[in-house]
Amino acid sequence: MTQFFAEDPSDPGHHARGASIGARIRNWFLAGVVVAGPLAITVYIVWWFVDTVDTWVKKLVPASFWPDTYLPFPLPGLGVIVAFLGLTLLGFLAANLAGRSLIALGEAILGRMPIIRSIYKSVKQVFETLFSASGTSFRKVGLIEFPVKGTWTLVFISVPPAEPVGAKLPPCEEPYVSVFLPCTPNPTTGFYFFMPASAVIEVALSPEDAVKLIVSCGVIRPEALPLALAEPAANAKIREENAA
Numbered sequence: 225m226t227q228f229f230a231e232d233p234s235d236p237g238h239h240a241r242g243a244s245i246g247a248r249i250r251n252w253f254l255a256g257v258v259v260a261g262p263l264a265i266t267v268y269i270v271w272w273f274v275d276t277v278d279t280w281v282k283k284l285v286p287a288s289f290w291p292d293t294y295l296p297f298p299l300p301g302l303g304v305i306v307a308f309l310g311l312t313l314l315g316f317l318a319a320n321l322a323g324r325s326l327i328a329l330g331e332a333i334l335g336r337m338p339i340i341r342s343i344y345k346s347v348k349q350v351f352e353t354l355f356s357a358s359g360t361s362f363r364k365v366g367l368i369e370f371p372v373k374g375t376w377t378l379v380f381i382s383v384p385p386a387e388p389v390g391a392k393l394p395p396c397e398e399p400y401v402s403v404f405l406p407c408t409p410n411p412t413t414g415f416y417f418f419m420p421a422s423a424v425i426e427v428a429l430s431p432e433d434a435v436k437l438i439v440s441c442g443v444i445r446p447e448a449l450p451l452a453l454a455e456p457a458a459n460a461k462i463r464e465e466n467a468a
Contacts, residue, residue: 278303365434366424379403
């Protein structure tokens with residue numbers, strides 16, 4: 225004969241077993257969040273990007289060219305492919321003489337429009353600075369003492385100050401550099417400084433890793449370049465700059 229025994233709530237072992245099961249469930253739930261959270265956010269961002277590009281491109285391409293018109297189900301991602309091919313073709317044309325002539329003509333027309341001229345020039349300078357393969361702006365990471373002496377913070381090293389600004393800076397035996405100090409955890413805001421070059425210590429850290437460190441408030445600690453590799457690279461860069 226099978227007997228069933230109910231657990232006695234007054235038994236101390238009952239509470240210990242209950243707490244242990246609750247702790248395990250909590251740990252399993254947190255482990256599931258750690259696994260599923262980044263994956264879900266990544267999928268959402270990728271899907272949002274693909275859907276946004278598809279929506280923009282569909283407005284420019286006639287509906288008769290889209291497979292969605294003839295298929296009973298949509299095909300996401302075609303807009304991204306069309307945009308990629310279109311931008312690549314545009315870059316190929318811009319690299320040729322005929323393409324450069326057309327771009328120069330278009331810029332000359334925009335240059336005669338009072339409001340659009342200022343917007344276009346500003347946006348173009350930002351894009352050329354960020355996406356130029358030969359540019360050095362914000363591709364170096366450094367340390368400066370801020371906000372008080374003895375405390376250090378990460379900065380992105382930018383281009384030297386322009387002549388109208390550099391001419392008004394106090395005389396210094398060494399060149400000035402401009403740095404951008406991003407705020408934590410929102411790196412899109414911050415402070416912009418002109419400082420002597422010796423006040424900035426360059427570190428062997430990529431801008432991407434520096435952004436991770438700033439956004440995570442130090443929780444994510446990216447690995448820097450080994451010192452044995454960082455020093456020769458820095459010395460080679462110094463020799464190149466001196467030779468230039």
